[in-house]
Amino acid sequence: MNTPTLAPSSSTTPSPALQCGIDRTDSPCTHPRTTYPRLKPGARKIGALIASTIALASMTTHAQDLGHKAPPQSHTIYINHATIHTVSGDTIDDGGIIFANGRITSILPSGMVTGFAPGTDVIEIDATGLHVYPGLISPYSQLGLTEINAVRATHDMSETQAMTPEVRAGTAINPDSTLIPVTRSNGILLAGVFPTARLNLTGDEPKGLIPGRASVIRLDGWTTEDMTILPDAGLVVNFPLSRPLRTWWMEEEDKDQTAGYNKALAALDTFFNNAAAYHAARDEDNTLPTDLRYEAVAGVLPIPRGGAFQAPSPRLPTFFRANDYDQIVGSLNFAAKHNLRPIIIGGRDAHLCLDLLASTGAGVILETSFRMPKRDDAPYDDLYKRPQQLQAAGIPYAFMAGDDTAHERNLPYAVAIAIAHGLAPDEALRALTLTPAELFGIEADYGSLEPGKSATLIITTGNPLDVLSNIELAFLDGRAIDLENKQTKLAEKYREKYRQLGLIQDNN
Structure with a gap:
């Protein structure tokens, strides 16, 4: 037409x-x-x-x-x-x-x-x-990195090596993905895009521990450079589970699983210790050879300046993929050991360690309520109540869809379920706008409507978290x-x- x-x-x-x-x-x-x-x-x-x-x-x-x-x-x-x-x-x-x-x-x-x-x-x-x-902001996605879940050739988000911190998700985005305009038409105008990896602790070397670095993009642009807001939004770590699994599909014995965890944790410790030593050496002698892997983590590690270690400014977060209690606690202890700024991705068991999350200043990108309760004896609304528990403890949180990328547009409706179970609508809206902007460090430009900020906004017939509302107009950095x-x-x-x-x- x-x-x-x-x-x-x-x-x-x-x-x-x-x-x-x-x-x-x-x-x-x-x-x-x-x-x-x-x-x-x-x-x-x-x-x-x-x-x-x-x-x-x-x-x-x-x-x-x-x-x-x-x-x-x-x-x-x-x-x-x-x-x-x-x-x-x-x-x-x-x-x-x-x-x-x-x-x-x-x-x-x-x-x-x-x-x-x-x-x-x-x-x-x-x-x-x-x-x-x-x-709205989707803080965790693979938008632009995958198209059809069942077609391997359309996937460009998964790394296969043990640690690839030099990888940036934003460089692989397809600006012409058909999933981007579908997502955008539901009010989501910005997104965090994350590399992924399958965590494999078997064999001589663990695989998939550090798949790369996240990026923050605007959902419109001719090229990846046009779309990118933050090319480096922070380092992504798949933190291993310390507790052996005893499920029908697990073929490894407990001792082998524990050995795999210990190797993975030792590998992570070695990497971060080596990165700190590398930057200390380069601070004393900048003619030393450059290592791209260690240079890639300069934004998350305290870096030596004139012989003294200082936190980088701005300090980028380290995103720990962790759902189980053991993973979350292990991630936070690891972050404290290496002086990292932690953000938990997933956080299904976050309610079991609220005090530790609060004391470490960690944020949580929470999997939405489109999930079944984890335990057989958990109440049906277990996950629906999780945002309120984080809210009461003063822990900053945002929502991720936790579904196939093709369904990213449904993120507002997943959040609405939490509203139906007691979360205040204003808090739910903040968790899709200003809080993710704060977690990424882009709140000076995005996440709220204030003079001087980017004109990134939507005009709607009602609350965008309501399935009956329509998005009538959208502006991204002032562009219609x-x-x-x-x-x-x-x-x-x-x-x-x-x-x-x-x-x-x-x-x-």
């Missing part, structure tokens, strides 16, 4: 409003200004049309994975009469938000309107009855994002089939 050619309006900014069935209201003002009155629920193509207004006079629309990426913001955008959920502060009813050059310039209190200097190009959006939220994707194109294709058969008459 082709977008109608946009004809210039009486202002200098072309208006697509009539092309999408929205009655345009011209506002008498002394500057070029395009006004969009009340957005109609379900008008999911508005984002593409605003993008057309900003930069593309006429184009053929495609699913985002095959189409154009969003251009930089070129007009000031003014959203008014919206309910603004800042996350870091109060919620503002009937408020306004203004952003230009990719940054929020003003947030207007209830009922306040504003004017603009003569000559300012402004796109005004009347969002009466709608809501504005920060873009097309919310079409493979699934919306397929939906339109088969609606057209039934229109041709005379079974439906809708045009939505």
Whole structure:
């Protein structure tokens, strides 16, 4: 389907409003200004049309994975009469938000309107009855690193060696993955992408202990460089389980499992000790040969400066993949031993060691409630209550989907289950926005709506954690994002089939 050619309006900014069935209201003002009155629920193509207004006079629309990426913001955008959920502060009813050059310039209190200097190009959006939220953040995923779970050739996230800290997940991202626009259309605009590895403690050398380093990406861009916010977000460690497993599929005896754990722990100790010794030696003599593996961990280790060890600034976290109590406690003790900043990924048994988590200042990226309880005698809502337990202990936490990458879009709904079992909605929203931004160290730009921060936000019909809410518009660093994707194109294709058969008459 082709977008109608946009004809210039009486202002200098072309208006697509009539092309999408929205009655345009011209506002008498002394500057070029395009006004969009009340957005109609379900008008999911508005984002593409605003993008057309900003930069593309006429184009053929495609699913985002095959189409154009969003251009930089070129007009000031003014959203008014919206309910603004800042996350870091109060919620503002009937408020306004203004952003230009990719940054929020003003947030207007209830009922306040504003004017603009003569000559300012402004796109005004009347969002009466709608809501504005920060873009959601998925803190742990393999978005862009895998496409089809059952097709090995589409996987580019798994390392096979014992330790590959020099690997960065962000360099392997496929910007044209069809999973990215599907995820984005549900309000998730940023993601942490992590390398993975299968932990294998058998044989002479343990495998999969350090698969590499995580990256933080924005879910739109022509290249990996365009998409990357943090190329190095921290080191990933698969921490081994110290307790032998006695399950039907475990073929190794207890003593062999214990021996494997001891070898793995010794290998990790040796690596971090060698890395510290390497940097101490390089501090004294920078002509020594460079080792990329040890250079890769400079952001997480205390580094010698003039003979004294100092924490790097900013100090990157070490992400420990740990679910069982033994793994979590072992990870935290290991982090304390090597002076690391720990973040636990998984954290299923986190409620059993709350005091230790709190005392070490660790954060948790928690597997969501789309899981069965671990133990036969656990209550059915065991995992549903985990966020509240972390909240009460003052432990920062975020949510990960813990599902196939193709289902990353369902992360908000998994979090909603925790709300149904007592988690405060505001806390759940924070765990999908500001808290993951803080864990990654990007809270100065992302995670909340404040003047000076990135204009990364969504306009919705309701709470984005509610399955009945729609994402009407999305802006990423001020760029209007097309919310079409493979699934919306397929939906339109088969609606057209039934229109041709005379079974439906809708045009939505």
